[in-house]
Amino acid sequence: MMDVRRILASRIVDPVLWKIVKRYPVFDRLSEWRQRQWDTAAALEARQARALGALLGHALARVPYYAERVPGLTPEGAAAAPGDSLARFPVLEKRDLILHADSLTCEMDRGSYWNLTGGSTGEPVRFRQDVVYQTHALATTMLFYEWAGVPHGASHIKLWGAPRDLGSGRVARRRRLADWLFNRITLDAFDMSEQTMRRYAETIARSRPACLEGYADALYELAVRVERHGLPMSVPGAIVSSAGTLLPHMRERIESAFGTEVFDRYGTREVGNVAAECDRHEGLHVLGETTIVEVVDEDGRAVSEGEEGEILVTNLHNYTMPLIRYRIGDRAVRGADRCSCGRPYPLLERVVGRSESCVRRRDGGVVLSEFFIHVIGVEYNDGSIGRFQVVQEALDRITVVIVPSEGAGERALAREDEIRARIQQMVGDCEISFVLADHIDPTPTGKHMYVVNKMEERE
Template identity: 30%
Template sequence: MKRAVFRAKVHLLMRQDLRAFQDMRRHEAMSETELSRLIDESSVRIALHAFDNSPFYRELYSEAGFSRADIAVADNFTRLPVVTKERLRAAGDTVLAQNIAPHRALLSQTGGSTGSPLRVRNDAAAPTAPMWWRIYRWWGIDPADDTAFVYRRLRQGKDAWLYAAQWWPSRHLLLDARAITEPSVEEFIEQWIRVKPRLLVAYVEGATAVAAHLERTGRKLSTTAVSVTAAMLQSGQRELLERAFGAPVFDTYRSAEIPWIAAECAAHDGLHVAADQRRIDIIDEDGNPVDAGVDGSIVATDFSNEVFPLVRYEMGDRSRTLPGRCACGRAFPRIAPVQGRIADAICTPSGKRVTGGLSGLFLSSPGAIRQMQIVQHADFSITLRYVAAAPDLADAAVMLAVRTLEDLLDGEVRVTPLAVDAIESTAGKARLVVSEVEG
């Protein structure tokens, strides 16, 4: 009944979204040439829209020497200036397109885990719902299915009632990722047992906290799929979540600035970029494109946000493109799971800076630890904090990781392992690297 009611609502009230969803499904089967043409056309369209309608982009591109005619050439797209968080923060409302109705601008704010929060505007006319309908379908989930969330957004009073009415007869339950305690987790578990959701959508660290609680108390909660976001998914966390919830875990790449960028399919071989709606370029420190398989900084373009254009926006995260086509057959390109943020760097007293490979310290022993975090203190020394998953394997794996870190830092920095019960998180998110080194 729930699925029938949902489909009736879509056909009656969301016909534009339904058409967008049907188009998106067709895009999955495009040839490489067709998809490349679509990406080029969409890139030029949003860049021209930004130049024509946003004072910020008009000034940015003009100062960099780009005319409107230059921007209209697809081959010039990767030469356009990269937009950083700092630039956006300083630009404020000058980023807004001047010809768009104000009611389309939906305020969104980043969590500020690496500094001051950034306020942007999402586009109410963007086909966001069809994007998650499509990705849910990859996981065998229907949009009408009951769903559990571990998120930082919590509705109260009238808002909660309206939300429940909007989704009726589907049921959604929420655990506030900002306030995870044993009593709140127990209440969440009780709700889960009553509702039996087919999908869990959660911040990585929030889901891990629930799964660890289940493991400590000798219980499991069954579902069909687990979707995680907001932080790097470590291999030990994936194993824990799959044990606790008896379902495959799907990594996703999303943000407050650009929702639904990329997601795993059932092949679990990288994350498919939703390339008909988003463009991902990987660049080096000088802003140049890198080859496939080479780590770099993620630069994203949102084709569907005309209110607050995000064109070649540096996300602050690192990844690499994966060659070839996925075994699932979908046309969309893939990136490797996001391997930490640009800010996730450690350094030596002599000035060497290490930004890549830190998330892979335990790849050779994926079942040994559940989580890890690198803390570099003001004197450059490092504490490698870790949560052991298999005590009989953890000791050897940790010592190998310590040696690897010390070698990466040319023996200049002392690395001390520290076993902990949990990695501290903020609102369900945890940093891979915490640095106290100035500068």
């Protein structure tokens, strides 16, 4: 039965969706990269230089934002010396995406759509993506599964935030059908009560998936319960940690609880999956076919191997809204240029992202920061909520601090009651107060914290 589902997913459902319904050449990219990942570094560099030259040329010729900010550089000049030209582009900040969305956009016949993220600086950002970008992003994700040893279409459990009603209605039925067709089970990572976590553990042990994927903190919290209660567990394949910061103690705990290897991955909504581990675990390979990552110091200069710096991302394919030298808000330790596997893609030793607290439930369960990012930052945010922070004062007391976006003022609290009801639904019975503020202090390392747990500070 398992194999029939895998064959159905990989040979029929996926190809029909991407080749016939959507007509995205996802599989062409994938088979191209399967070959190219064993190219020499020189071949990769040549290919990258061509793609980067074309992107910079396009940005200077057709995207007003860049044309204004990189004076003296012509599209032809950028195409002739892409590496040096890239260094002349200013760092693109999240704020620029908010302030200059229009002049960063280029109208093209590429089937584009708006996307939204909470993002690690705590400010929701809207950005435009197109079908060419999406095709590359989908192929990247497929290649990263292969690096983790997960065959295409293999059984997959995803511990992920399900926006709403996973349990009932038409949306839920469609989701269940999609899960069946793609040989996948989705477990709601927003619902992590003690009882549901036990149920998740049972589902995983019973289905023995080829891949268990989730947010780093969701996998970790589940691993803690599996070990604490001695729950039977079996994941015959790999674990993919695909969002959030996977700290060394978390990796250790997850590997021991589930008895298999963890493959860390790094990506964000703005630029898709950027880097992933191969089976050597020497760091995360930046897939140079789609993305150029710079790790820089405060002055914008590249750091050396083993040093930490800010991540700047350049996506090579999203011409509709080119993100060039985009400061994503995460930091990384630059890794070696080569890995013992032989792939030419340079490594990030590790990503130093946010490390968040959870809100604790009375029953011993947790509510992850991703839930609040989704509900307050995206679902109930019409743009009037600039930043926010959820502070758990006690098991039954939560304060939500909201910084309105420019000019929004009290409007930022318009959906207070709905947000309160959603939080109570997840956290259980608790008192929730809302406070407006003009700023929220970052952590000593300059990060924004979505969740602060005052009970942990007292422990």
